[in-house]
Amino acid sequence: MLENARRAGALRMPREFSPARWLRESSSALVPIALVVGAGVGLGAVFFRWLIEAATQLFTGYGDYSDQGRVPHAHLLELGIWFVIGVPVIAGLLYGPLVSWLAPEARGHGVPEVMLAVAERGGRISPRVPVVKSLASAICIGGGGSVGREGPIVQIGSALGSGVGQLLHVGTPRMRLLVACGAAAGISATFNAPLAGPFFAMELILRDFAAESFGAVVLSSVTASIVGRALLGNHAFLALPSFSPRNALEYLFFAVVGGIVGVVGVCFSKVLYLIEDACDWLWRGPEWLRPAVGGVLLGGLLLALPEMYGVGYPVLQNAVQGHYVLWMLLLLLVGKMVATSLTIGIGGSGGVFAPTLFIGAMAGTACGQIVHHLLPGLTESAGAYGLIGMGAALGGATRAPITAVVILFELTGEYSIVVPLMAAVAIASGFSHLLSKDTIYTRKLLRRGINIDKPPQTIVGELAVGKVAKDPPACIGENVGLPEIAKLMAGKSQTAVAVVDDRDIYRGIVTAQSVAEALADPERAVATARQLAELPPTVIAADTVEYALDELVGRAGTGLPVLSDDHSRLVGWVTHEDIITGSARVGAT
Incomplete structure (x- = not known):
């Protein structure tokens, strides 16, 4: 048919180069697009951290209130420690209407929404999400919400990647890839972990390790890390001591602790949704008011245990460095489970990635103290078990073992800890499969009747x-x-x-x-x-x-x-x- 048309008198014309078509279709175009996404998310991550610090400074007078102890507001001394009861209420009055009226998908911990967008919506995310998620999560965390900043920046970065894809009118496969680029860049810029970002995106978001996808995701992650380091400095987000196993027998202890903490990670997932169900059952008012009313309960918890205020990285660091006794570690472990679950349950906006690391550090360090007390000459200090616990809890809760190993390696820079960490994470992930059919992320989707693990032909x-x-x-x-x-x-x-x-x-x-x-x-x-x-x-x-x-x-x-x-x-x-x-x-x- 084409030959007949040509014989009818059609003249040949040289093929025209179209920049728009090249950006949409060419494999080589992934390089500049990944660079743009990575740079944009890197800037977004820096701005988001600044928002959190500004909100925390406003609500408490400190850059991070979690390690200050039972102290009053830096500028409102007359209120005493009681000010922490009102702070979550005020914060809830600010971010509650923002989320309910503008972007309901910004509620919660963010990663499940990104997974759903990639699996069932062709990677398309509303452009309102980055703005609303940034403001809501910053106010929530700065106002005492015991959640992490990683979940929000993953959702923000993914939305920025999706926005670039929608602007270029790319097809679904490339749109999903750009969402993964944004997620990887978010993790990379937040943790200063350019290796962990791509594995997080491939394991949890794309759920695929195709070579072309991995290259673009790595490029975006590295770019975001460079931007973050240029603006924030080349510093690890945690200053952790150096650890290494003392003898071959200790590898067995690390593996056992990994299994125990893996179970703790699964328990955290169960507690999170149990408390969220309880909040859903109790609340009968408008959704926009729910965070403020629930903030009274969160404020009471912060009054009793101010270490639960915000993300809590300084508290995590103190635990690994051996600053807490056994009973305090267990109290902080339970307190973080309840505080994070309550924050999400009342409608807060923030991640569960950092709380999972926190819980793992407390559980691992507690186990390490027991082991070190029984066998002081054969075992490393308790902090080494805290590091193992962080990876094990992450592996047990998310079933992303590669991400768990790589991110702990990047945080410590210690190759000697990698082998016991791999064993502990593998055992924790195995226990997770035995104890639960879902993860801390997929459970949120399963509760809506959405199973992203089902074969594509079922629907x-x-x-x-x-x-x-x-x-x-x-x-x-x-x-x-x-x-x-x-x-x-x-x-x-x-x-x-x-x-x-x-x-x-x-x-x-x-x-x-x-x-x-x-x-x-x-x-x-x-x-x-x-x-x-x-x-x-x-x-x-x-x-x-x-x-x-x-x-x-x-x-x-x-x-x-x-x-x-x-x-x-x-x-x-x-x-x-x-x-x-x-x-x-x-x-x-």
């Missing part, structure tokens, strides 16, 4: 477009004239025809409506297919049917072209009818 909307699309219609050269186009469409009863250049590269489609309009206009009688072509939304064979249905809105008469993975060649065509009949056929098999 029609997740079928690949390639399974339901039909063969592409006849194509014409871009220089074919209007009479030939009209004759072809009339003879074939087609409502649209695809246009390709002399190299069979897709250039758009010509619809029957555009041909009819051109025939009625004498000035357009000499129009060519290239001049009449329009660029409707396109899909590729790997896109989901759900995504195709969204793109088909307003195009019921013509359908959509299905392109190759690089968006260069026409490989099929899909309409509403194709989706209905094709889905029924696939479902029947």
